[in-house]
Each structure stands twice: as structure tokens, then as C-alpha cells.
Amino acid sequence: MARGRAGLSPLLGARARLRWVHLTLGGALLMPYFLLTEVAVGVLAGGSNARDSLPLSLAAYAAALPLVAVTGLFRLVRPMSVAAARALCGVPGERFAEGPARSWAARGRASAWWTLHLGVGALVSGMSLAVPPMAGVLLALPFVSALRELPVGLGPFDVQAHPYVAPLLGTALLAGLVLCAAGAGTLLARLAPVLLGPTAADRLAAAEERAADLAVRNRLARELHDAVGHALSAVTLQASAARRVLDSDPDFVREALAAIEDTTRRTVGELDAVLGLLREGDGAGAGGGGLPAAPTLAADLDGLLARSRASGIPITARQDPGPAGDWGRLPAIASREAYRIVQEGLSNALRHGTGPVDLRILVRVRGGQGEPGGQGGQGERGGQGESGGQGESGGYEELEITMTNDPAAAAAAAAPGARTTGGRGLQGAAERAALLGGQVEAGPHEGRWRLRAVLPLGEGVR
Template sequence: MMRGIRPLLRGSTYSGALFAFCGALVSLPLLPVALLPALAWPTAPYGVRIGLVLLSWAALIGVVGLARATRRVLIADARRLLRVPLPDPAGAHRPASSPGTSPGTSTSTEPASPAPTPAARWRTPLWLLLHVALGWIGALASGVLIIAGLTLPGNWLRAEAGLSLFGWSVRVAGGWASWVVALGCLLLAATVCVVVTGALRWAAPKLLGPSSAERLALAAERELRLAERNRLAHELHDSIGHTLTAATIQAAVAGEVLSADPVAARAAMRSIEESTRAALEDLDYVLGALREEKAGTAPTRTLADLPELLDRLRHAGAVVEPELSGELAQVHGTLSRAAYRILQEGLTNALRHGAGGPIEVRVTAASDALEIDVVNRTGVRASTGKSAGPGAFPTSGHGLPGLAERVRLLHGEVEAGPDGPRHWRLAVRLPVRLSA
């Protein structure tokens, strides 16, 4: 028995009924327009004119349901008042810009909104018609029952109490019988709310929920958002990790030569300032993207910024031996940005774990591939005598796996590991198409 009464005591039951009644109320402005066909045919029988009004009213409600904005509003209201877990329509959370481009620039990786099938296109009008119909039925039935429940006990001391409405008369024997009938009317009104709310909750996932094509589009959007967050995590790791490593070494160098060579110490501090400023730009962009704000143009680093990267390493005390060949300036777009980040990660690892010897950097742009090699000496750091192995600096362990994932997405090849007894080598080969 308690299980049957429990829906009558839930607030969600009456919020759902309110949702249904609002549907009936919102349809009222369409009624004057629906009256026009009946007014244009005054000689038609009364029943025909009523039918014309109802058909015109239903057609207008269906037309309103075809608008995409109507579907979004209905889904939001159904979630809030019916407590039905409905996802947003496909395309509601689409990123404003593609990775590495300024906002407003389209990208071919974004999933296109699926063209709705005829059956899917008519689901929202059907829902709206059901919503309005149940709203009117529930509002009229519960209104009559509530009026009866409030009116009948008013005359409970008389010999007979009664109620007349729309030509119907109900007579109840006096005394406590009128109270029993009144309570029954109120319970029936609450039951109407339960039935209307239950019917809408049952129909909402079927008519407002995503279709098969929309489910595929939603899954593609989730995958795109996850890929974008992973890309941002890689960018943040590469940029901040390199900056902190270089700044730590530069600060140590500045401290050691502060008294003996103030000029070198000032140069190291300037390098720290420049590298941290660039890292802050990257951090601001990433945090803005994660907060889904309208961030500015993404701070892209490409192979054109490679000299600046090498200079920062030299300011940190590293000996860099670059060997650049081929038309690097003709490598553009995603490939150039990825190559810069790969070199940044490789040089950061060489700076973090190297033994203080020269870091050999070879970048070759051929007609079919871009080849990157970073070779450094491993073992004991010459300047401090401390170990320069993997434990010399704390690491997150995401550097090489993230680098390998970046290479894999570009259909490239990567090798990382010992190169002889005293060297470590990172070798990357990326397919490339040089622009004319």
C-alpha cells in the first residue's frame, strides 16, 4: 500500500505535472490562429468547425516543434522538471576552434551534425503534441476534481451537499460523507498528476532522447573533446616541463657564477624570465580552453622557433651541436608544430638526464620525411659530479609515452633508448609533404 501512495508524496510528481500544464498554457497563443479556418467557413456544421480548429491547432503545434531551439528548450525543461536524464542534442558542446588554430577556424576533424531522418525529424512535434494533449487532459481533470474536493465539504452540515458543473450535477448525502467524497476527489486529482507525469517520463527518452545517428554524433563529440584535452595535456607537459627544467638549471648556474661572473649570471636570469613568460602564455591558453572560455589565438611553436629553443638550452649551460638540413621553412602546419614539441621533449630529457656533454641535434627535411635525432651523453654530470640518470630530476613518466603518441598520430616512427655504452638517442621519422 505504501508503494502505491509513495508517488503521491514525491515533489517530482507535481513538478512533472506542472511541466505538462505549462505545455497546455504555452499552446494557448496558437489558438486564435487555429480559429481562422473555422471563421472562414461559417456555414460548416458545428462538429466540422470544431474539428477544423483542433486540426489547425495540432498542425501549428507540430510546426513549432520542428524548430531546433524548441527541442533544446524541451530537453532542458524535461531534465529539470521531469527528472529524466536526457543528453544535450549533438553539436551543443562542439569546440569553437580546432587544435592549434585560432577560434572560429573550422576543422575537418569536427564531427558534422547528422542529417535527421524523416522519422527522427518528427519526433519533437510528436512529443510536443503529446505534451500539450496530456497537459490539457491533466489540467481539466485535476482542476474539476480539486474544485469538487474544495466545494463539497462547505455544505457538510446540510442534509445534502452538491456540485453542478458544465450541466452535470453531483449530490452527496450530508454529514461526513461529503468529507469522504471530497478527500477522494483530491486523491484522484493527485493520481491524475501521477499518471500524466508517468506518461511523459515514459515518452521523453523515446521522443526527446537521441536517435541512432545522434548517438554516433555525441560519441564522436566526446571523443573529440577527449582528444583535445589529451592534446592540451601534452602541450602543457612539454612546455611547462621544459621551462621548469631549464629554469632550475639556469638558476643553479646563476648561483654558482653570481660572484665570479655577474654578466653570465644576469644572462641566465634573463633567460629564465623569457622562458617562463612563454610558458605562462601556454598555461593561460590551456587553462582558458579547459574552462571553455573564448581564449585568444593558441600560442603555436613551430620549427621556426627552434633557434630560440636552442638558445635557451645554451643559457642553461648546455652545449648544443645542431645540424639542420633541408627546406625546414617549407614544413608548415601540424607537422611543424609537432616537430617542435618533439624536439622540446627530447632536449628537455637530454638536459634533465644528460651528463653535461654536448647534445647533438639533427633535423633533416627530405622530400618524403622529416627526420629528427637527439643524442646526448649519459652517466655522471661533469659540472656537479652528481648522477644524471633517470632519478636526477623528478619526472611524471608521461614524456616519452606522450611523444610516442604524438608520433603515432602523425603516422611516424620513433625509437628511444641507449646508443652505445655512454649515449642516449631519440630518433623520429615523420612523413612529410613539402609545400611549393
């Protein structure tokens, strides 16, 4: 019994029945086209009723298919067809294309499917309506004498003369209907991924969308790492320094506590913005327009240095904005990424330095081919420093960031077992620079630990 059921499953199983429903749906969708062409064929045939003539009905059916093909070119036909085929044809959903058809090649394939579905579905629907009543009459013919008076026949065979053979004919008709429906359903199921599957353009668009989404998520991950990592390093050192001088230098303690408060408040704001985008899912679009406003070199570098100095770390900063004399004229993206690179350099120095850390920072705009130029006397903004130099180069195309630790910190970083290749932070800084066509170098240099980044600016500061 179980083997018998398994053998009939392709013909009468749940999947076969769903495909039969799918075909019937196609027949129902063809009806508006058929009714329109039926009127036209009747008029051309001299006012005859096409329903009373099988040849005229077939002509109306044939005339309806070109109309079906034309309407199948509409973009929304594909998602509608995909939804029906995914639910009723038993084809894995990942084999179908998503969304409306974008290219004409995709529209043509969707139109071919639409025409095939409606055309074959109409034939199977017509058979499903006509065959069961006829088969029922044939099956009951030997047992109901009144039925023998009806003009029932099947081709050249006269069922009135041989009434007890009629049930065999009725069974054969039902079996033929089942076979036709199962065969048509299987055919459509095999063609569905071919005609409704993604085209090369669809695959490329999907790959670009995934790449854009991944790029935005990586950007969010870098923002989280840089903001939270630096905040934790700075707050830890500030709290440690305040604890050491709690009794002897209350003014420094108050300054450190104020820096801790400011650092945590700013970081919580950045953290909330990024987590909000992650919760929204699609809020981080491919263009990255939903990213939170990031701090910039022009507006926030002084505050970053001040908060870092509050931990008691000597930091010497020299800044040379070039002949323009204004960091605000930097391209916005370069200013954002430069700030994060400086922040990561500070985090590494504060996290990995041993003993007093003398951190020197040079941020300058320089010519792409020559030595740096700039207006003298810019000096350090908000701390100890040196005056900027003045050069003759007229092409100011790069932003250079150089950060060096004192020899003790460099020796500790280069000691056996120490991490010299950088972690996620330095990798993130390199990725930030690479997005702008620049580069980051980090490692021992002349007895010091040096982080050097070069960011192309193009025409941004001219």
C-alpha cells in the same frame, strides 16, 4: 499516519504536484492552437460557436494537434521541452539530450513529445477547471437547500432525489481527477527520456566533442610539460655552471645569467598563455584555434641551442633543410612539433646526463624512399658543426630528427634502476609525432643514448 502519507505521495506528493503543473503548462500552451482551430471549425459548421457544442470543441481540439506536431519540428522545441521536463517531471537531467535537435529523427521525437505534452495537458487542464466546481456543488448539496434547485445531475443519477449521495459523487470526481493527473504525469515522466533523450547522432556528436576537448587539453598539458620542464632543466644547469666559474670566468657567468633571463621570460609568457586558456574553459575549442603561438623549428631553434649551450654543455648541431634551403617552407604544424621534440631531447640530455655531455643533433629533410638530399654547406646554425650532404633523391617527404648523447651519458641512462622507457616528456614527444603520422624511438643505440623522430611532411616542402 506516516504510512497513509507515504501511500498518497504518488498521488498528492511534491513530485505529483509538479507533474500536475507540467500538465497544466501543456494545456496553456495548447490554447493558441485551439483558439485558431476553434474559429475554423465554427466557420465550417455554418458560423456556429464551437464553445457552445461539446462535439465542435472536441473537433477543434483534434484539429489543433496536427498544428502542434508541425511546430514541434522546430529545433528549439527540444531544449525548451527538456528544461520544463527536467524541472517538473522529476527525471534525472543526464537522461535528456542537450541543445537543439540536430537530426530529423531527433526533431520527430521532440515533435511527438510536444504533441503528447500539449494534448494530454489540455485534457487534464480542462478537467482541473471543470471538476472542482462541480465536486464542490455536490459536496455542499445536502447542506445548502438552494443548491437543490439547480439542474445538477451526473448521468442517469438524479442528485435532487438522493441529495445525501451527492457528496459521494463529488468525492469520486475529485479522486478521479487526482488519479487521471497522477497517471498522466507518470506517463509523461516515463516517456520523457525516450522522446527527449539523446539519439545515436547526439551521442556521437557528444563523444566527438569530448574527444576534441580532451585532445586540446592533452595538447595544453604537453605544451606546459615541455616548456616548463625544459626551462627548469636548462636554468638549473646554467645556474650551476655559473656558480662553479663565478670567480674565474665572469664573461661566462654573464652569458649564463642572460640565458637564464631569456629562458624564464619566454617560459613565463608560454605559461601565462596556456593558463589563460585553461581559466577560460571553453576558450580551447575543438579546433584548437585558441592555442598560444608555439615556437617553431624555423624561427626558434637557434635560440634554443644558444640557451642550452649557455649551461656549458657541448652541443653539435647539423641542419639540412633540403633542396628548398629554407626551414620557413616547412608546414607550420611540423615545424612546431619538431621544435618541441628537439626541446624534449635537450631536456632529457641535460637532466639525465652525468659529467660532460656531448650532445649531437641532426635535423634534416629527406626523401621518403631514399637517402637524404640537400644542399651542401648548410652546416651548423649558430655553433660547431658539420656540412650537410648532397643527395640525388627528388622526393623530400620526411623530417628526421636524431639526437645522440655521448657514451658516458648513455651508460648512465641505461644503468640498473635508470628509467629507460622515458617519462611524460618522451611520451609526449611520441604523441606529437603520432599526430602527424610519424614515430619516435628512444633508447640505447650502439653504446649511446639516441632519440630519433620521423615526421611525414607530405607536399609541405616541395
